[in-house]
Amino acid sequence: MADTAGTGRAMKSADSLITHKRPEYSRLFITATILTSVIAAFGLLASGALANDHLTLPESVTGPETLLVKSLEEITESRMDSALSGVEQLLKTNPNFRLAHLIKGDLLLARSRPISNMGDTAGLSQQHIADLREEALARVQHHREPVSRNMxxxxxxxxxxxxxxxxxxxxxxxxxxxxxxxxxxxxxxxxxxxxxxxxxxxxxxxxxxxxxxxxxxxxxxxxxxxxxxxxxxxxxxxxxxxxxxxxxxxxxxxxxxxxxxxxxxxxxxxxxxxxxxxxxxxxxxxxxxxxxxxxxxxxxxxxxxxKPDDTAVLRSKLIKHLENWRRDWESGNIEAYIGNYGQDFFSGNRNLAEWSQHKRQVNSAKNWIKVGIRNIGMFLYPGRDDLMVVNFDQEYSSNNLSNRIKKRQYWMRENKKGPWKIIYESAI
The missing domain is CATH 2.40.440.10 (L,D-transpeptidase catalytic domain-like)
Incomplete structure (x- = not known):
């Protein structure tokens, strides 16, 4: 990351060029760099190309990022004094915001000479400058391409x-x-x-x-x-x-x-x-x-x-599978119960065959079983439509054991149209 001392030296040098009469800003010569992307992004915002009702703001509309974004937008509108004022306001409360220091340095330098790039100052690591450009782009892109609140x-x-x-x-x-x-x-x-x-x-x-x-x-x-x-x-x-x-x-x-x-x-x-x-x-x-x-x-x-309602079918299907699993366990029909588990199942060091043998032995000592589940959480795995993490509270009782545990299962769909099966299970 760029060091604040180096950035401060560049800003001091730029400040020394400012006379009592505030000079006009020199033209900002923007080349085909990341800054071009930043400026272009705010060109879309300034033109109203994005609908306001789709704009998601940070939790605090007066937060540091919002002030930074506003200043960058003002640069695209050639409102340099206002942009500088906004950055200076931001730095009063966040003096360690290095990206804001860099933008302030650019605005000060632009009063004395054309600049060709974001961070157009001598003596700073080019890698540090590149990092700050990437941060600026990431922050701007969020405001340029906001996610609808309806999604x-x-x-x-x-x-x-x-x-x-x-x-x-x-x-x-x-x-x-x-x-x-x-x-x-x-x-x-x-x-x-x-x-x-x-x-x-x-x-x-x-x-x-x-x-x-x-x-x-x-x-x-x-x-x-x-x-x-x-x-x-x-x-x-x-x-x-x-x-x-x-x-x-x-x-x-x-x-x-x-x-x-x-x-x-x-x-x-x-x-x-x-x-x-x-x-x-x-x-x-x-x-x-x-x-x-x-x-x-x-x-x-x-x-x-x-859309929020798009998960309804999947949620209903998984709840049904989970209820079938619970009911099969309560029924004492061990083969129906084991049928809820996939061929790739594992738990601890046991595969499906080893785990099934263990369950048959345990079940043989049961006269009756009661299973209750609540607090169910279901989370689809990123990048996959066939893998679900399911958490719940389990209340178990039988003729010789009673306990309450939090349990985690991984459910996987065996093929695009096949049933969901449990491939992992353990207490949390």
Missing amino acids: TPKYLVQMPPEQNYAIIADTGKSRLYIYENVGGRPRYLADYYISSGKNGSQKLKEGDKKTPIGVYFVTANVPREKLTDFYGGAAFPINYPNEWDRRNGRSGFGIWIHGTPSDTYSRPPRASDGCVVLANEDLQTVAKRLQVGITPVIISDKIEWI
Whole structure:
């Protein structure tokens, strides 16, 4: 990331060129660079090409990103003084916002000479400048291509009553979305800029510096006193590698949602070793909505959006399968019960044959069985239409055992038109 001292030197040099009479800005010569994309994006906004009712704003319309975006839009309208005023206002409350420093430096330099590129200053690392350009593009693209409030991520098939919110991270767009649970259905609440793995997504092994793709859950809230400054004000580990990752030989550990060091407001879109990183003030807001052991963190490299009612058929089908499984277990018909499990089933170190043999032995000692399930959560796996993560509370009783546990199952459809079968099952 660009160092603030270097950026500050460039700004001081530019400030020294300003006389008591405010000179006119020199023409901004924009070449075919990332800045062109940024300016072009705001050209669409300024022309009204995007309908206002489709524009999703950050949770706070006066937040740092909104002020930054507004200043960039004013640049496209040649309102340089207003743009500079907005950036200076932003830096008063967020002096470590490096992208804002870079834009301010450009605006000051543009008063004295033409500039040909974003970050057209000497003495700064070109990689740092490229990182800041990528951040600017990611932030602008979010406002240029907003998601309709009438659409939701397809992964939230059913949210259980105890789960207040769901987190959806889009590594491709550098964005994190929060959805509120309203009667089991998701409702958009807010979204934030994020940074993710240096080498992209689809994590496969330890040290590959990639962010995993999948359905995960918050497993802990790391106490502030146990964190170094690098992680910002909070950190929330997730359960990577999950059951599906381990089955597919994926390795690694320590994938967290965390903040930024105190000397920087945000990090470039691709900057972490695999974690999901937010600005500290954004993380403080997100942290209030995270429930350890309950909140799902679904990470995708390209979110698929659907109309909320489009999950109704799939939800109804899975609930029916789950009820059949419960009823078959209660019936004592062990073969009907085992028929709910797929050929690729695994649990612990047991495959389907080994697990079935164990279940037959256990069942032979049962005179009666009662099974109740509630708090059902259903989450479709990113990038797949045939894999579902199902969580629920299970109440089990029989003539010789009684318990209550939280259970997780993975259901997979055997083919495009075939039935769904359980391929993994275990207590959480």
